[in-house]
């Protein structure tokens with residue numbers, strides 16, 4: 402299931418903030434309460450790479466509960482590059 406880290410800049414107060422959501426959604430400014438600020442950037446965190454032993458493991462967000470995303474281990478790779486290739490091939 403998709404998971405994103407969204408980056409926001411409020412044009413009303415120049416406030417910056419980050420928030421994680423299941424989509425690249427608009428949000429209200431936590432500083433001045435401006436309504437419906439669109440993210441200027443969204444990082445796709447559906448799949449993330451973590452070091453594990455001598456290699457790397459790809460984690461995929463399988464569901465989202467009240468505490469946030471729940472990641473499950475998908476596959477191990479000897480290098481970070483191989484893990485990135487795996488994620489790219491899934492997105493294609």
Ligand SMILES: [Zn+2]
Pocket residue numbers: 411412413414415416430431432433434435
């Ligand atoms: Zn603001």
